[in-house]
Amino acid sequence: MSRDRRANTPAVARPGATGVVVRRAVRREPTIANRIVSVIDRSAIHFVLALVALIWLVPTVGLLITSFRPRSDIQATGWWDIAQLHLTSENYQQVLQAQGMFEAFLNTVFIAVPSTLLPLAICSLAAYAFSWMNFPFRDTIFLIIVGLLMVPVQVAFIPVLTLFRELVPQLELTRGYVAIWLAHTAFALPFGIFLLRNFFITLPGEMIEASRIDGASDVQIFRSVILPVTVPAIAAYGIFQFLWVWNDLLMALVFVQDSSKYPMTRAVLNLLSQYGTEWHLLAAGAFLVMVVPVIVFFSLQRYFVQGLLAGSIK
């Protein structure tokens, strides 16, 4: 769907642009004065867009450059002072080794991977049930889930933590990863089920009915009919969920209580409170948090944007 839209982009955009030319050609002679006006118009557009690109790139680029500058240079001059540009990877070595960012990176991976795969599995199963199975109160239950979309995670924090503490104290769930896996999975469900159900429901019913008549069970239909054609939607949701968990701070604050299991966001927060103005450490730390999402974003941008669009527009 989005591929079609993208393919149409130039075709849709061009009539507007040529429309202006056509109008001018019809109404007036293309005099030199008009041509100059149009060139100024075009330059104004390019200028504004260049300004936009600058505003959106410079803050990040500045911190990136800083993360490679020696501490003494950072204290002496601004990163924009090109004359003072000596690059070093020492800051990264320091945060990775001495400040435990390498361990925190692994912790983030340990938190993010199950917290992505679990919701993917549970949401696609539930979404299938809500779109292609018949059972009493199906639509009512689905509407309740739509309602749960708006429940802020804050209302769950205190009772869930209390339950973990009172009900299963010997397991000490919040000292390991289990608590945050379960919490991330559960809080992802309303959106995931909603998103995938809206996608599953657009599949042609004949396809599913035909398999049913052939005697296929729901499990078989789900595995060999639904899953193969819904990979793009599930991937889009998976990327969205992965980045969400990777970037999260709040849930890690509440559900990870063993400091040796802190993810990178918490490690950067600790760097900030310990070394508030040691920018060589903070810049390197912040970039380590960013590097995976930025790679994911540039390599899988289409899926990522699709996931976000589907979530907000539908």
Add this chain to the structure above:
Amino acid sequence: MAEKTKWGTVLLFLLPAILLLLFFLVYPALYTVLLSFDRGRNGVLGEFVGLDNYVRVFSDQDFINLSTFPPSGALWNNVVWIIFYTSFVIFLGLIIAVIASRVRYESVIKAVVFLPMAISATALAVIWKFVYAPDANIGLLNAILANFGVSPISWLGDQGIVNFALIAVGIWASVGFATVILSAALKSIPAEITEAARVEGANELQVFFRITIPMVSLPMSVLAVTLIVNVIKLFDLIYVMTGGGPGTSSRVIAFTMYQQAFSAGQYGFGSAVAVVMLVLLLPIMIFNVRRFRTQAVR
């Protein structure tokens, strides 16, 4: 279809989701509502206190203070966020979408503006703390001002400025989202309509205000609702950039909930604040459910 419900299969597909939702969302939400009427020692029900927590929340000057002008407090900060953040994100998103659609490198511009959406609020906070650094040798913004002879401003240390400095970061981070959504909406406007208007002699501004804006008003309102929900849930950025400070001047409700419940151990108070968040989101919840009731029943 009047076939018999295959309960075994239905449960196989639904049980994991239902159990997790009951355990992590439905039951806790109800318990938090009860807890908001309780002293809430150790996070468990024990001593019913009626509306006591709510009275304390709404008489807390750090939560809402209407006696000064302009008002202050966490709840008021959310209002300020909603007003400025929502309107600027939509306005800038629309402008960038419209202007970018006229150039060949449109997708590059959209990717550049969208990039902050992929980045953790924690990293965004570091990026912008650096831009806002009070030392003109470190902070870009004060360095630019220094060029014009303006002395350094403590963007995050001044109670009158801090909220706007934070909102600017929020706007910067979300404009790409608005740009992408509005750009998709703009592309779905049939070219014939704008063509026809131009042939009839409408100028660019008339086309923009009389055709473009009305035709993207639905995605625009969905976008506005999404942004308002973002503001009500806003936490990470504030927590990392200012910790609610200086003093308590940049707190927002999600921050107050976390701070009261987990730093101060005031579970009853924290629960009441969480319920206030829930109540603020209730109209949007009802609206969503109504909208999908018609679609869900096939």
